[in-house]
Amino acid sequence: MSEIKSQEQSEKEIFEAIDKNDVVLLKSLLSEKQNVNIVDENSMTPLQHACYKGNKEIVQLLLDQGADVNCSEHQHNYTALHFAGLSGNSDICLALLLAGAKSSETNTVGRTAAQMAAFVGHHDCVAIINNYIPKSDVECYTKPQGLQTAPLLPPFLIESFHKFIMQVNIHPVKIVINVYKFVGLSDHLPEIKNVLELMSEKEMKRGSEMNEVMSFKFYYLAYTIGEIIKIRQRQTGSKKDETEEDKKLDVTELFTRKLLKSGKDGQLEFMDRFLIECVREFPFRESTLFRQMRVKIPPSALSVVVSAINGQRGFVDNVSACNTCGEEKPAKKCSKCKIVQYCDRNCQRLHWHWHKKACNRLCQGLAESESQVKPDAAELSAELHNLLVK
Template sequence: MAAFVGHHNCVAVINNYIPKSEVDYYTRIHGLEMQQYLMPFLSDSLHKFIMEVNIHPVKVVLNLQNLAGLADHLPDIKKVVEMMCEKEMKRGPETNETMAFKFHYLAYTIDELLKFKQKKEKADDKKIDVVELFIRNLLKPGKDGHLESMDAFIKECIREFPYRESTLFRQMVTSLTGLDPPSALSIINAAINGQKGFIDNISVCSTCGEEKPAKKCSKCKAVQYCDRNCQRLHWHWHKKACQRLSQGVETTEAPVKPDAAELSSEIQNLLIS
């Protein structure tokens, strides 16, 4: 009902909610375990990471960097999130396919980032900011401007979801294979955060997908960003289209000068009638 009346953010928060105790469970030793899976000081950061409603892959990576401790313990974070995914699918009647897929998606993103880091470390190029390069690859546009790399990334994530008999998996596959399918990001966003009752023309950050960004590109005014960091991360690709977009905006926004004779004629007609 909340989604139908436009309170989509409320629905997203509810869909993504998980008690912190679910995360704290992994900070303790149980049964025959030799040690806990998660260091206690990571519990708060991991809970915030899981609860985030913006599931844009760039936002996921930025959260891994910005939330205290996560970037230095990616293998542990990945393991815990994978275990949480499995746990959600083994709750019997209370199985939560939505959160199970979200955990899978988060773990998949972490795994791809780890693989990318290992690959670059073998190249032994210490000048490269690996996370920035990973984000740049996600944002690489195709010839038509469509984010093909990101789309392929998310489609592969869906394909690797291990619970293929689940209703959610089948729904996502049906959406992806239909005629004129929407983007893979919009499909998983609907699966996790719920369908929007109305299509809102809400502006989003061109880098991380955050809604209602505060800044615009100062040159073209056509793309928006959360902050300077998002603008910097996107500039590698945006600079190639900035001038063209700027000309398009100027053409669109150029005021049409009224014709004096035409105006005079219309006024006279109004007075006569």
């Protein structure tokens, strides 16, 4: 009897340590080789509690101890990933996915973890979940299949390719930057394009596990890489529509200039045309996602594509973004106008061709606004006092 009580007490202490975010105590308790796949009175495991609390260190500790990442004994079938999405901690979502969490699991009302995260406005979690691809889905392309004498994807590219397709920021400029950032990708663009197209087709042929979102993402990445290949070919050829200045630019600069060129109304016309054409050429026209995007294309093609892949935001966040690649919460600003924001010097360099034409105008407008005489606080106070006295 005392042994049973001791076991119950130990389990209770584990849940209490998680509730208090007491990492030291939890480590001490787990050092006694306690079973971490226990449940409380609500059929929640320690891992589920830690995910809901949003404590990444405790989550990783439990995962290292063998916590079942897909346990769903909860009365409403919530998994650890559901609770992580509800907590809003995208790092925990990624840790769970890397540990084998199934993003397709649904609760008793038929909602996945990504859908629950979207419901409470945790869009970072939605993006992480929607963009996760197990490395095993890529490894098969690095080995010859059937009658193939060589793999479709060189094995040494697996790390770079996996990082590339996992990226949450799918702005076209960011894609071309990543192509040249991740080792080896830029030297094997035709192979990468081919594999992405095959992966897109495969996602649509999974039967009940069909994933239209990932199918479109793979297709979209392949389409963008196809455009990069075309630009390369035009540069190496003798196309009449290429100016001498264009020939001096690298592919990233040339593609970025085209994408970021705005029309008279300020719209990025080339980017809109590029993305609209991308959606129109999506081969799986019977898909629900395709029909939704066709309806929603105007006025911003980029927002439609991003929403389709990363999940639609229920409200418009006032989040700053890099003017070049769209990365949220950029760290730098133009040193001159102090208005336009960038991730780094490279993004500023890529955008300067267009920004330099507006920078002086922005500086002038800022100077005029700062030169306006600000009302004196004492005068306002005196006027208010006079009104009250009267």
